[in-house]
Amino acid sequence: MIKSMTGYGRATESVGGYEVSFEIRAVNNRYFDINIRLPRIYGYLEEKIKKSVQRVAARGKIDVYLSVERPEGDKTEILLDEALTAQYVKALRTIAQNHGLRDDISVSAVSRFSDIFSKKSREDDADAVWQAVEPVMTKALEQFSQMRAREGESLFRDVDSRLDRLEEILAEIRELSASALSKYRERMEARLREYLEDRNLDENRLLTEVGIIADKIDTGEEITRLASHIGQFRSLIRQDTPSGRTMDFLTQELNREVNTIGSKCSEIAITQLVIDGKNEIERIREQIQNIE
Numbered sequence: 260m261i262k263s264m265t266g267y268g269r270a271t272e273s274v275g276g277y278e279v280s281f282e283i284r285a286v287n288n289r290y291f292d293i294n295i296r297l298p299r300i301y302g303y304l305e306e307k308i309k310k311s312v313q314r315v316a317a318r319g320k321i322d323v324y325l326s327v328e329r330p331e332g333d334k335t336e337i338l339l340d341e342a343l344t345a346q347y348v349k350a351l352r353t354i355a356q357n358h359g360l361r362d363d364i365s366v367s368a369v370s371r372f373s374d375i376f377s378k379k380s381r382e383d384d385a386d387a388v389w390q391a392v393e394p395v396m397t398k399a400l401e402q403f404s405q406m407r408a409r410e411g412e413s414l415f416r417d418v419d420s421r422l423d424r425l426e427e428i429l430a431e432i433r434e435l436s437a438s439a440l441s442k443y444r445e446r447m448e449a450r451l452r453e454y455l456e457d458r459n460l461d462e463n464r465l466l467t468e469v470g471i472i473a474d475k476i477d478t479g480e481e482i483t484r485l486a487s488h489i490g491q492f493r494s495l496i497r498q499d500t501p502s503g504r505t506m507d508f509l510t511q512e513l514n515r516e517v518n519t520i521g522s523k524c525s526e527i528a529i530t531q532l533v534i535d536g537k538n539e540i541e542r543i544r545e546q547i548q549n550i551e
Contacts, residue, residue: 260408260415260496260497260499261411261415261495261496261497261498261502261503261550262404262407262408262501262550262551263406263407263410263411263413263414263549263550263551264285264286264287264288264318264407264503264549264551265285265286265287265407265410265549266283266284266319266403266404266406266407266410267283267402267406268282268283268284268398268399268401268402268403268404269281269282269402270395270396270398270399270402271395272394272398274390274391274392274394274395275387275390275391276329276391277327277328277388277392278327278328279326279327279392279395280324280325280326280395281325281326281392281396281398281399282323282324282325283312283321283322283323283400284321284322285316285321285322285407286319286320287318287319287320287548288318288319288320289318289504290318291316291317291318291321292319292320292321293309293321293322293323294320294321294322294323295308295309295323295325296322296323296324296325297323297324297325297326297327298326298327301327303385304325304388304392307389308323308325308392308396311393311396311400312400315400315403315404316403316407316551317501317551318501318504318551319551325396327388327391327392337376338376340375340376343372343374343375344369344372347369347372347375348364351368351369410549411550411551414546414547415496415497417542417546418496418543418546418547419493419496421542421543421546422493422543424535424539425485425489425513425536425539426486426489428532428535428536429485429486429489429536432478432482432529432532432533435526435532436477436478436479436482436520436529477523478519478523478524481516481517481519481520481523482516484512484516485513485516485517485520488509488513489513491509492506492509492513492543496550501551502550503547503548503550503551506547506550507544507547507548510540510543510544510547513540514537517533517536517537517540518533518537520533521533521534521537
């Protein structure tokens with residue numbers, strides 16, 4: 260079944276100590292155009308995210324937003340300079356011995372020397388980050404796909420009903436065209452006979468000329484091609500594979516055939532049907548702009 264290019268999905272969860280938020284939204288576009296926004300330190304995830312999105316979307320202008328946070332305490336670790344600490348302890352004991360002071364060295368006393376400590380940002384493990392991001396992304400993509408599928412069902416029903424109407428119009432044009440062509444032949448033959456009544460008339464040549472002129476207004480080929488295009492359209496809207504571009508081309512062909520029928524036939528009834536057909540085709544064209 261066809262899918263819409265419009266979709267939205269969002270998921271937020273705490274996974275493996277990471278607070279992950281993944282959001283995806285898309286609108287119609289002729290090509291696959293993706294923009295991924297994520298923290299710079301996690302830039303290595305961009306290609307993986309792109310490939311995951313491409314598995315569920317072939318076309319559209321797609322925006323992805325990823326947020327990854329860790330608890331504040333997990334972002335850094337405190338390092339102790341053991342050698343410098345030992346030097347401070349030794350110096351304090353020397354002071355106590357040399358000056359007859361009580362040796363009351365404690366951890367709290369030594370910790371006042373702040374230069375024995377240093378902070379270091381803890382590096383994330385790339386695999387651990389991806390294991391946290393992937394399940395959250397998957398949930399958001401499921402929502403995204405479900406919305407696109409629901410929109411696709413609505414588009415399918417609308418386009419299918421308009422194809423039904425086009426077939427009705429085509430059947431009426433076919434019926435009217437047959438009688439219109441017969442009437443045209445009779446009128447043309449009568450006019451030629453009247454014009455050439457005082458001249459030698461080759462009956463076979465007359466019939467041949469009438470036939471040639473009549474063939475130029477025969478819409479049989481256009482009607483056949485129009486029916487074929489409608490059949491192809493019905494097949495495409497029932498496929499799971501992206502076919503929006505093909506439908507766009509077929510819409511142009513539908514319009515071309517209907518225009519040709521309109522230019523060949525001067526019957527008022529057929530002209531009105533051509534106008535109705537063009538209106539239906541235009542509505543189909545508008546709808547398929549959002550089909551993947």
